[in-house]
Structures are given as C-alpha cells and as structure tokens.
Amino acid sequence: xxxxxxxxxxxxxxxxxxxxxxxxxxxxxxPSLVVLNTxxxxxKSSSAFGxxxxxxxxxxxxxxxxxxxxxxxxxxxxxxxxxLGVEWHSFGDGFTWDSDNLDHDRNIAREGWExxxxxxxxxxxxxxxxxxxxxxxxxxxxxxxxxxxxxxxRPDHVNIxxxxxxxxxxxIDIADTVTEMTEIKHAYxxxxxxxxxxxx
Numbered sequence: 001x002x003x004x005x006x007x008x009x010x011x012x013x014x015x016x017x018x019x020x021x022x023x024x025x026x027x028x029x030x031p032s033l034v035v036l037n038t039x040x041x042x043x044k045s046s047s048a049f050g051x052x053x054x055x056x057x058x059x060x061x062x063x064x065x066x067x068x069x070x071x072x073x074x075x076x077x078x079x080x081x082x083x084l085g086v087e088w089h090s091f092g093d094g095f096t097w098d099s100d101n102l103d104h105d106r107n108i109a110r111e112g113w114e115x116x117x118x119x120x121x122x123x124x125x126x127x128x129x130x131x132x133x134x135x136x137x138x139x140x141x142x143x144x145x146x147x148x149x150x151x152x153x154r155p156d157h158v159n160i161x162x163x164x165x166x167x168x169x170x171x172i173d174i175a176d177t178v179t180e181m182t183e184i185k186h187a188y189x190x191x192x193x194x195x196x197x198x199x200x
Contacts, residue, residue, distance in 0.1 A: 031156040032126075033176045038134060038167035041181030042199075048129045048161045049077045055159075056084050060126035063087040065116040067109060068132040075200045087125070089115060109141045117146070123155035134164030134171065144168045 035051070037044035055062045064078075064086055078088050091112025113136065120128050137144040148170050151160055162171060172178050187195075194200055 030176070032154070032159045034151060034159070034174060035161045036167055036171055036175035036178045037161070037163045037181065038165060038172075038178065039180035039182055040165055041183035042186060043181050044163040044165075045077070045131050047179070048131060048163050049081070051127065051161055052077070052081060052086060052129060053084075055127040056086070061087070061124055062127045062129070063089070063119050063125045064129045064131060065089045065091065065112065065119060065133075066131040067091050067112055067116075067136055076197065077200075087119075089119070091115065106141045109136050113142045113146070117150045120150050120154050120158060120160070123158060126157055127159045127161070129161045130163070132164045133162050134167045137168050137171065138164075138166040144170050147171065148174055 035048075037047050049064075052062050052064065062081075062085075064081060066078075066089065078090070082088055089112070091108060113133075116128070116130060116133075119125065133147065136142045137147060151174055154160065162175070167178075
C-alpha cells in the first residue's frame with residue numbers, strides 16, 4: 001500500500017482514496033479459521049454474533065458457549081439465536097463481583113469448558129463461538145494450554161470465534177485473525193445504564 005495513497009490528516013480523515021489494490025499476493029483458502037476479539041472496548045461479543053448470523057446465512061450449524069453471562073439473563077442474541085436454530089450453552093453464573101462463592105463459579109467454568117471442548121471436538125458445527133472465554137484463562141480457572149490444544153485438534157471444518165479482554169498470548173498466537181477493541185468513549189462510564197437492544 002502506497003503511503004501517498006493512504007495518508008491521513010490530523011483529523012483522521014483519509015486525504016486520498018486508494019489507487020492500488022491492497023490485497024496480498026498468493027491468497028489461499030483455509031478449511032477453517034480461528035478469530036479472536038479482545039481489548040477493553042465494546043463490540044467483542046457483538047462482532048461474534050454478527051458472524052453467528054453470517055454462518056447461519058450459509059446454512060452452517062452454529063453453537064454458542066457463553067462463560068460469564070448467566071443463562072437467566074436471556075440476552076437478545078440468545079433469544080434470536082435459539083429461534084434461528086443455534087445450539088446455545090450458558091455456563092456462567094453472572095459477574096464475579098456479584099458472586100458469593102468464587103469456588104462455585106470456578107467449578108461451573110471448568111464444567112462449562114469441558115462441555116465446550118466436547119462441542120468443538122464433536123464436529124457437528126461449522127462455527128463455535130466461545131464468548132468471554134479469555135477471562136477463564138487469564139484468571140487461571142482453566143488451563144490455556146488445554147484451550148489451545150482443543151482448538152489445534154479440532155476437526156478441519158470447525159471455525160472458532162473467541163471473545164474477551166486480556167487474551168493470553170498463546171491464544172493470540174494460534175488465532176488467524178485478532179482484533180483489539182479500543183474504548184474511546186462509553187455511555188456506561190458517563191453514568192448511563194446498559195440499554196436493551198443496544199448493549200444486550
């Protein structure tokens with residue numbers, strides 16, 4: 001990509017349109033991909049659920065495994081996903097700061113990961129979303145090497161999407177695509193409650 005074709009002003013506006021094809025040479029197909037959405041900004045799970053819809057649009061079997069959000073929440077993505085035939089698992093028990101028993105939460109997380117690993121290895125799905133899995137790794141609730149092993153040994157056709165902050169380097173290393181969401185501004189930090197239909 002030419003520097004002169006893609007220079008930006010101080011305001012962040014691209015001054016000239018691209019005139020050279022930015023695509024790399026030698027593009028090849030892959031049987032499946034691993035996508036990781038991390039960072040402190042909003043949109044990690046939302047992006048994953050966008051991929052859920054894309055997968056459904058090409059007639060894939062899709063499974064979602066959530067590791068923090070409680071199954072009692074009935075978030076909008078779950079409601080629509082279930083209507084569209086997504087296999088949905090909620091292994092979380094809510095936010096850790098609301099917990100009275102972190103050992104209990106840790107055990108739920110461990111059991112949840114074992115079920116998620118079985119979903120991956122079973123090969124019944126072309127897309128498996130592991131929502132908020134990074135927390136379990138960074139807190140030491142599950143061994144990151146187990147996650148890496150399950151992903152590396154997955155059936156060739158199984159695509160994986162992982163979300164959550166503070167992704168361990170080992171997950172970054174095995175992912176084909178890694179996006180870091182950066183928070184610039186968030187309504188919540190200005191005292192505005194999460195809004196149904198936007199945030200959940």
